[in-house]
Amino acid sequence: MKFIHTADWHLGKLVHGVYMTGDQRHFLHQFIDVVEEEKPDAVVIAGDLYDRSVPPTDAVELLNEILFKINVELNTPVVAIGGNHDSAERLSFGSSWYKQSKFYLSGKLVNDFRPIHINGVNFYLVPYAEPGMVRHLLDDDRVHSHDDAMKAIVNRIEEYLNPNEPNVLVGHAFVLGGATSDSERTLSVGGSGCVHSSSFDPFSYTALGHLHSPDAIKHDKIRYSGSLLKYSFSEAKQEKSISIIEMKENGEFDLRTRSLKPKKDLREIEGHLDELMDPAFYEKQNLDDYLKITLFDEGALLDPINKLRQVYPNVLHLERRIAVTDMKKKSSFLSMKEEKKSELDLFKQFYEQMTTSEFTEDKQQVMTDVIEKVLREEALK
Amino acid sequence: MKFIHTADWHLGKLVHGVYMTGDQRHFLHQFIDVVEEEKPDAVVIAGDLYDRSVPPTDAVELLNEILFKINVELNTPVVAIGGNHDSAERLSFGSSWYKQSKFYLSGKLVNDFRPIHINGVNFYLVPYAEPGMVRHLLDDDRVHSHDDAMKAIVNRIEEYLNPNEPNVLVGHAFVLGGATSDSERTLSVGGSGCVHSSSFDPFSYTALGHLHSPDAIKHDKIRYSGSLLKYSFSEAKQEKSISIIEMKENGEFDLRTRSLKPKKDLREIEGHLDELMDPAFYEKQNLDDYLKITLFDEGALLDPINKLRQVYPNVLHLERRIAVTDMKKKSSFLSMKEEKKSELDLFKQFYEQMTTSEFTEDKQQVMTDVIEKVLREEALK
Structure with missing residues (x-):
C-alpha cells in the first residue's frame, strides 16, 4: 500500500509582505503530476x-x-487534518459530504478515534487541538500539556488498534527533539508544547506536520514531511520534498522522497554591492528568486535596495554585515537590543508580516501615540 | 413536483448586540421537521x-x-445560492463534492447557465454578483447596473431554456417595487440596485432572496420567501413563513405557506413605565421575547432600562416618545440631528451593532481622541 505524506501547505501565506498563492499554485500543479504518476492509494496532509x-x-x-x-478527478483517497494555523471549525465544514468520495478531512478533534481503513492500512487522524480542549473533550483532568493530551489521545486510539495490521497516526505536533525554523507558530505560550516521541510507539508510521524541515527529527518511524515551500529564510538551505511511503502488511515500510521545483526559489546571497551588481556574478542565477541579501560594504550606500532590485526584482530582505573587528562588540549590543525590542518594533515586524504595505512614518506616528497613551495609563494604575 | 422556498437565514446575525445563533438553531430544527413531514423534492435557499x-x-x-x-439524512436535494451577505468564494468551497449527493450550491456566479434538473423542473441558479463582476464574466460592456446584469444573465439562460417545461430562477436581488426593512444591506451605493420584474418573465416561478418580508412584492410568479427570523424591529409586524410550491408540468403552481414559532419573538411594546411594570399587563406575555419598548412618560425616570429588564430580560432597545404637543418642534429638531449625526454617534451605533459589548465612556474617550486627531489633520491639509 502506497501513500504520499505531505503537510504544512500554508495556503495564503505572506512571506515578507509577498503573497505566496501564485507560487503555491504552481507548485501544487506539479504535486498533482506526481500523484498522477505515482498513483498512490492515498494522499496524507498532516495539517x-x-x-x-x-x-x-x-x-x-x-x-x-x-x-x-x-x-x-484522479480518484485518490485523501486523508487530511487541521493544524494549529487552521480554524478547526471552518476547515471542518462539509467533511461529512467529502467522505462519500473518500476525502477524509478531520479539521476538529472529536471523541471518535476509530481509524480510516485504506487498502489494509489504518489511519488514525489527530488534528491539532489545545490541551484545554482535549481535557474537556476526553473529560480527563490530568491533561495539562500537549504531551499529556497526545498520551491521552493515543490511549483512546489503542482501544481500536489492531497490532497485527499497519497503523499510521496522522498528527500535527511539535515532537521533542525536532528542529524549528522561523515560520512555524509556537504552539504554547509558557510551557514547552512538546510531545515525547514515545507516545507514537504503537504506530508503524507517524505522519507529522508542524515543523517545516523533512529532516526535523531523526527517527525510524516518525517523520515530518516538511512544508510545501520554503516559508522563511531560516529554511533557505532546506531541501523540501514529498515523502512516499510503501507500507508492507507487517507494518514495515520503504520511504522515498521526491523534490519538486518551485517557480521561484527562496535563498540568500551575500557580498559587496559592486560584486552583486556585476553581470559576471548574476548572469547564471535565477534572478526572479526571493532573496535575502547581505551586504559587506562599510560606510554609507545610496539607496542600495533599489539598485539591487533593478537586477533582482524580488529582494525581500536586505541586511548589512559589520566588519569582523567590530563584530563582537556590536553583535552583543544588537542581540541585547533584539531581546529588548520596543513595542513599536514588535508591532512594525507584525504589521509587515501580516500586510503587504509598508509601515510608513505616518503609521509609525499613530502607533507611537497609541503606545504612549497605553504606557501612560499603565503608569497611572 | 414539490419544493420548499426559503432564504435569508443570516446565520451568525447579531441583532442589537445579541447573537441569534441559538434562536436560529431552534428555528431550523423546526424547519427540519417540516422537511420531514412535507417530503419535498427539493429545498431551495435563495441566498x-x-x-x-x-x-x-x-x-x-x-x-x-x-x-x-x-x-x-433526509435524502432531500438542496438548491442554494450565495447572497450579498455571503462570501462567494468561501461559500463555494466543496460544492463540487456536494453535488454528488444532490446538494447544488452556487456560491459564486460562473459562466455556465445550464439548469439543475430535479423531478421534471429546471432550476437556474443566479447567486448575487456585483454588476462589474457580471460585466467581466460575460465580457459584456453594456452591463453597468444590477438591472443590466440580470437582463444579460437571463439572456444567457434563455439559450438553455425549454419553454415547455417548468423553469424556476433562484436569485438574490432587489426587485423593483419590493418593500425594504432595516436589516437588508443596500445593494448599491449610488444607483438603485433595482432589477425590473420583467427580467423574470421567461420563468414559471422566481424564488428570490434579499428582502425580508414574504409580502415584499405582489406578483403572480415572483416571490420573496422572507427571512428565517425577524432581524430588525421594522420587521416586528411581519408574519415570517416558509413557502411551499407544488409545480405542475405545465408550469402552473400552487403556493402554500407554513409559519414556524421562534423561541423568542421580536416585538414592540409601549406605554407608561408603571403600566408596563404592572403584572396585570405583563402576566400573559412571553417575557423572554426580544423587545423594543417605547415609554410615554414625561420628565426624568430613574434607570428605566434596568427596571424594565427585571421583568423583560431581553429588552434590546428603549425609546421615549415626546408628548404630542411638543412633538412637532422636537421631532424636526431630532430628525435634523439624525441627519447630522456626529462621527462619534455613527461609530457608537456601528460598534453596538457589530459587537456584544457596551460602548463605555472609556471607549468613547479613545474614539473622541482619534476623531479629533483626524479632524485636526484634515483641517491642516
Whole structure:
C-alpha cells in the first residue's frame, strides 16, 4: 500500500509582505503530476492546509481546486487534518459530504478515534487541538500539556488498534527533539508544547506536520514531511520534498522522497554591492528568486535596495554585515537590543508580516501615540 | 413536483448586540421537521445563508449540521445560492463534492447557465454578483447596473431554456417595487440596485432572496420567501413563513405557506413605565421575547432600562416618545440631528451593532481622541 505524506501547505501565506498563492499554485500543479504518476492509494496532509484561520479567498479557491483534482478527478483517497494555523471549525465544514468520495478531512478533534481503513492500512487522524480542549473533550483532568493530551489521545486510539495490521497516526505536533525554523507558530505560550516521541510507539508510521524541515527529527518511524515551500529564510538551505511511503502488511515500510521545483526559489546571497551588481556574478542565477541579501560594504550606500532590485526584482530582505573587528562588540549590543525590542518594533515586524504595505512614518506616528497613551495609563494604575 | 422556498437565514446575525445563533438553531430544527413531514423534492435557499463573509464559527457549524440533516439524512436535494451577505468564494468551497449527493450550491456566479434538473423542473441558479463582476464574466460592456446584469444573465439562460417545461430562477436581488426593512444591506451605493420584474418573465416561478418580508412584492410568479427570523424591529409586524410550491408540468403552481414559532419573538411594546411594570399587563406575555419598548412618560425616570429588564430580560432597545404637543418642534429638531449625526454617534451605533459589548465612556474617550486627531489633520491639509 502506497501513500504520499505531505503537510504544512500554508495556503495564503505572506512571506515578507509577498503573497505566496501564485507560487503555491504552481507548485501544487506539479504535486498533482506526481500523484498522477505515482498513483498512490492515498494522499496524507498532516495539517496547516491554510496559513490562518480566515485565509484569503484565493487560497480557499486554490485548496478547493487542488483537492478536487486529486480526490475526484484522479480518484485518490485523501486523508487530511487541521493544524494549529487552521480554524478547526471552518476547515471542518462539509467533511461529512467529502467522505462519500473518500476525502477524509478531520479539521476538529472529536471523541471518535476509530481509524480510516485504506487498502489494509489504518489511519488514525489527530488534528491539532489545545490541551484545554482535549481535557474537556476526553473529560480527563490530568491533561495539562500537549504531551499529556497526545498520551491521552493515543490511549483512546489503542482501544481500536489492531497490532497485527499497519497503523499510521496522522498528527500535527511539535515532537521533542525536532528542529524549528522561523515560520512555524509556537504552539504554547509558557510551557514547552512538546510531545515525547514515545507516545507514537504503537504506530508503524507517524505522519507529522508542524515543523517545516523533512529532516526535523531523526527517527525510524516518525517523520515530518516538511512544508510545501520554503516559508522563511531560516529554511533557505532546506531541501523540501514529498515523502512516499510503501507500507508492507507487517507494518514495515520503504520511504522515498521526491523534490519538486518551485517557480521561484527562496535563498540568500551575500557580498559587496559592486560584486552583486556585476553581470559576471548574476548572469547564471535565477534572478526572479526571493532573496535575502547581505551586504559587506562599510560606510554609507545610496539607496542600495533599489539598485539591487533593478537586477533582482524580488529582494525581500536586505541586511548589512559589520566588519569582523567590530563584530563582537556590536553583535552583543544588537542581540541585547533584539531581546529588548520596543513595542513599536514588535508591532512594525507584525504589521509587515501580516500586510503587504509598508509601515510608513505616518503609521509609525499613530502607533507611537497609541503606545504612549497605553504606557501612560499603565503608569497611572 | 414539490419544493420548499426559503432564504435569508443570516446565520451568525447579531441583532442589537445579541447573537441569534441559538434562536436560529431552534428555528431550523423546526424547519427540519417540516422537511420531514412535507417530503419535498427539493429545498431551495435563495441566498444570505450567512450574515457576513466571515461568519462566527458556531454559525459555520450550524449550517453544516442543518444542511447535512436535510440533504443526506433526509435524502432531500438542496438548491442554494450565495447572497450579498455571503462570501462567494468561501461559500463555494466543496460544492463540487456536494453535488454528488444532490446538494447544488452556487456560491459564486460562473459562466455556465445550464439548469439543475430535479423531478421534471429546471432550476437556474443566479447567486448575487456585483454588476462589474457580471460585466467581466460575460465580457459584456453594456452591463453597468444590477438591472443590466440580470437582463444579460437571463439572456444567457434563455439559450438553455425549454419553454415547455417548468423553469424556476433562484436569485438574490432587489426587485423593483419590493418593500425594504432595516436589516437588508443596500445593494448599491449610488444607483438603485433595482432589477425590473420583467427580467423574470421567461420563468414559471422566481424564488428570490434579499428582502425580508414574504409580502415584499405582489406578483403572480415572483416571490420573496422572507427571512428565517425577524432581524430588525421594522420587521416586528411581519408574519415570517416558509413557502411551499407544488409545480405542475405545465408550469402552473400552487403556493402554500407554513409559519414556524421562534423561541423568542421580536416585538414592540409601549406605554407608561408603571403600566408596563404592572403584572396585570405583563402576566400573559412571553417575557423572554426580544423587545423594543417605547415609554410615554414625561420628565426624568430613574434607570428605566434596568427596571424594565427585571421583568423583560431581553429588552434590546428603549425609546421615549415626546408628548404630542411638543412633538412637532422636537421631532424636526431630532430628525435634523439624525441627519447630522456626529462621527462619534455613527461609530457608537456601528460598534453596538457589530459587537456584544457596551460602548463605555472609556471607549468613547479613545474614539473622541482619534476623531479629533483626524479632524485636526484634515483641517491642516
